[in-house]
Structures are given as C-alpha cells and as structure tokens.
Amino acid sequence: MLSLWLRLHLNDQEARCFCLFQDHTSRTLAGCSKFNLWHRVILEACETGPSIRHAVIALGALHLTEITGQKCHHEFALRQYSKAIKHMERSLSLGTRNIRSALIPCLLTICFETWNGDAQSALAQAWLGLRLIQEWQKNS
Numbered sequence: 001m002l003s004l005w006l007r008l009h010l011n012d013q014e015a016r017c018f019c020l021f022q023d024h025t026s027r028t029l030a031g032c033s034k035f036n037l038w039h040r041v042i043l044e045a046c047e048t049g050p051s052i053r054h055a056v057i058a059l060g061a062l063h064l065t066e067i068t069g070q071k072c073h074h075e076f077a078l079r080q081y082s083k084a085i086k087h088m089e090r091s092l093s094l095g096t097r098n099i100r101s102a103l104i105p106c107l108l109t110i111c112f113e114t115w116n117g118d119a120q121s122a123l124a125q126a127w128l129g130l131r132l133i134q135e136w137q138k139n140s
Contacts, residue, residue, distance in 0.1 A: 018056060
C-alpha cells in the first residue's frame, strides 16, 4: 500500500497530503470504528475514483493545516476539495452510480465539511447519504 501514491501519479504536494492521510488522518477519522474502512477500502477506491482521491488529499491537507497552522495548506485543501466536487458532478452526470462509488465521496465530504467547520454542509451531505441508502434498499 505504501507505493499506492506512486501509482496515482501524484505531484509532491499531493503525495505528501495523501501519505499524511494514509498514515495519520485515516487513524484520526477512524476513531473507535473499523480501521479497515479508512485504511483499506477508501485508499483502494482512490485508484479508480478521482473524486475520492482528491477528497482524500484534501483531508490530508486539512490535517496538515492543523499541524502547521499554515494558510497555504488550507488553500491547497480547498483546491483539492473543489476538484473532488467537480469529479463527483461529472460522475453523476455520466450516470456512473453504484452505491459504493456514491457513498464513499459522500462520507469524505461529510468529514471535510465537518473538519472545515461547516456543520450545515456536513449535515446536508449526511441526509443525502441517508437518501442514497434508502433508495438503494428500495431498489435492491
């Protein structure tokens, strides 16, 4: 898994934030929950999901902002988050929609918005995720 960032063709700044997510942020987000979700499922999804990859990098950059207090890392986090959102929108417009590829970005968005201090947006994403699950259950 250590060389995953190499396979993703990340630049130095992206790789630094990705590795921080992989080594530390994922543990912070996992808390008492299953670490496998954060360290295995989400990181593996980065290989095929650009929205997930950019959201993971954004979360690593937010963590780096907290560690260093440097505004440039927060700005980088916002740029990466913007890329993640654009990829999510593109994926939805193409009709690429399975429950896994919809819920992982939703979860990462909730984490980003919460960590960034926007509880309203995080709550809106949580409701969206709940609706996705309900729709999936109804159709399955």
